[in-house]
Amino acid sequence: MLSRKGSQMSAIRRAILWRARPFSTGVQLTSRNSTDVPRPPVSARQFNPHLNYRYIRENAAYIQQNAINRNVLDLDVSRVVSLYDTFVTADFELAELRRRRNKIATEMATIVDILKKNRKDEAVEALNRKKQLAEEGKTLKKLVSEKEEQVADMQAALYEEARHIPNNTHPSVPIGDESKAGLVDTVGRPRAAVFESGGPLRDHMELAALHDLVDFERAGKAAGSSFYYLRNAGALLEMALTRYAVDRCIARGFVPVITPDLIRHEVLEACGFNPRTEDPQTYYIEPHAASDARLTVNARRDPMQLCLSATAEFPLAAMYANEIVMSEKLPIKMVALGKSFRAEGQAGATNRGLYRVHQFTKVEMFSITAKGESDNALKEMVDIQKEIFEDLELCFRILNMPTYDLGAPAYQKFDMEAWMPGRKAWGEISSASNCTDYQTRRLNIRQFVSSPSPNTTDFVHTINGTACAVPRLIIALLETHQLEDGEILIPEKLRPYFLGGNVDRLRVGKEVLELMHAH
Template identity: 45%
Template sequence: MQARRYDPIDPITFQQLAQKRKDIYQQLLLLRSQRNALSKAAASHQRKSTSSSTSAQALASNTRERSIQQAQVLKASIKQHEQDLEQVESQLLAQSLMIPNTIHSQVPRGDEPVILQEIHGTSKNDSFEPLDHVTLNQRLGFMDMEQASRIAGSSFYYLQGGGAYLELALIQYAMDKAVKRGYLGILTPDIVRTSLANACGFQPRRGESQQMYNVNTDNTDGLCLTGTAEIPLAGKFLDRIIPQVDLPQRCVGFGHAFRMEAGGRGVETKGLYRVHQFSKVELFAVTTPDQSEDMLEEFKTLQQDIFTELGLTFRILDMPAQELGASAHRKYDMEAWLPGRKKWGEISSTSNCTDYQARRLSIRYRPTHPTSDNTLFCHTLNGTAMAVPRVIIAILETFQQPDGSVTIPEVLRKWIPGQPTHLTPS
């Protein structure tokens, strides 16, 4: 099943590189051993040359000189081998960081996801032909993509009026739901070190171009805009050792996601479905290995509760191997039915990354009753509590009314100024 997953490295080339590293290292050990032997021999001949007869001194001195000359030749060879080893190890490390995580035994086989559950919402728009959110915008004026394209380029947007209030309400609602269940609320940086993003497993898949926006600075480590709050949330635990009694640790973070490639063609490039920047509420947890599978189910349950309370029609998918990102051991997606688009659209996902990120970020825990190891690697998990633009699409298309208004889900109304029940045409 691992063969079905995209792996950006050639295993044969990787094996050859690993063997080359081993050969150079063994040669280097041999050369160092020979140099040490010559150094000891030169020292021995030095002692003999000071305590022997004149003829013996001359012989010892000549032997010592030969040993020194041979040691100098070995020194140059050792330096070259050290440089070769450093280069090969750098290549090997770069290749190693691109190897994806292992795959859970229950991940679906084949090319298609398995539908675990389908939840039907509260919409009642089957008595008329529903409009897509781009057409609805002509009536409601909740976004301005034309002016945004002039100041930032295509696939950027202004949210305004009801659209702006919907975004703020969705963020507040998702944060509130998670915090009430014991999650620590965090506002994350939108700029991180590129090395952190790479350590979290964010590399382009086959056929994809670079997804991350790089930030040009004098910083030698490099900076980039975050593609998801998962990255800075993982970085919050960088190089930490956590007592086992303090695990699991649950976080809910709000940040902005930046994606260079909006992707897709036709309808997916219109409106809010695929954009270069969007707001996102992210779940993140650090656990022991024994806790991570239960935490994945906890994330899924919380996400399901959020979308059920919003009244959406959605389904939960167990994703196949080729749909797993580099860090994911297992992944669930949630797709909402979008009546205006007449298709399902992804609104959320959640992944168990096991120790894949923790090893790269050195996130460890100290067992309460250690055996042989004083510290062990944690497991990390992530999940989308609210991908704001897509949920806005789902709300607008699901709860539109024949008169062009849109019913606002009841759970959001308290977060909107004036607590209106509907978005109405301007």
């Protein structure tokens, strides 16, 4: 009798054999809105998505309403159900064809055995039957091959439609747009927009120029608009903030990770970024001329195409793809330092400067938990974020974000907004989301569970949260801690990470070396 560990390893081997089957076969699929414009062939997926189609069929009305509540208005759940029913029928027919093929193979083996024993009275009949079975087998082989291709096409078409279904929604989430966000807590009091003397506070652009912290103009020569150089104390602030945030997470049991900046499009899609048409937010890498960077409404990206990651959440989520995680290893808690790339741009005074840029450094928390533990993991991340921003002596508020702002993967999402007195507005500095099994079903990440039977596997949950998004934290720090003479105080908890703890403020006109000696 196999030991528990041995039986688990057998289950893992079976899972590996199953997931080795490519999900996509490179077939051409027609658009959901068009029957005459084919999509280009795409590479096979390396992950085998496991969407719960039976749940979708049994809860179609709820899922449709949930999509409407989340402002997903181009989704027809009844079409997904219809495609699933068609797929199930075809898959059953394929199984029947395979059963008939196996029956012929078994009978053929019996006939061969008869012929080997030289039973003359049965030989003629056996030879005739063998010839008949060979013809039937040849026909069945062709039918099985055709049906396998048909089933693969149906499965790909089913997933293509179902992948746009958003996650379920936590009951406490407000329904509607950003204006419906629920206020959970406010920490601190917003600073007035003027000094005690009555003079106006400076915004972060004025302060950055005063201290030579940021250079947008020269960065434009290197990379274009909305890129920047951090200089002098600006560069040191990034280093201090990221190391401080990482240390706070390590103290709570998170393992530090440096992630790749490039990910495959399949990872981006599996994590919940599923635009139906052209993608305005992602930078795609074009390794050869045959790859098309811009897509028409009916086009489909190659799962293997590389793109620049918008957040370390995506490569962290892919780290355990196609794996069965041992329950005793959960939760898996990671904190990553990585670059984030966002192609979208929004004009206007509220987005000027560092507030909305194309590339920035971010510290991201990511947890993989058992199904019943993700709410607790989300709370832990929010607590860590709250501690960090309290230590930085910022005024901030925590919002329970409404359905329109959840995106596809989040079951629940909390945003943190800091008061930026120079901008005279709240600005998002962090968020934390519980994605339940939305990502793990698409990335095929599971764990062993004891129910309904030993060595059963179930999908784990993923939770992500930003510990430090550098540019906006710099905005909040500069504008919150400025003095009337232009000096900027360094929060006490951050000082050990800034020039060895020897500097308590940024002084106007002082270079980094002078700051060290001026203390």
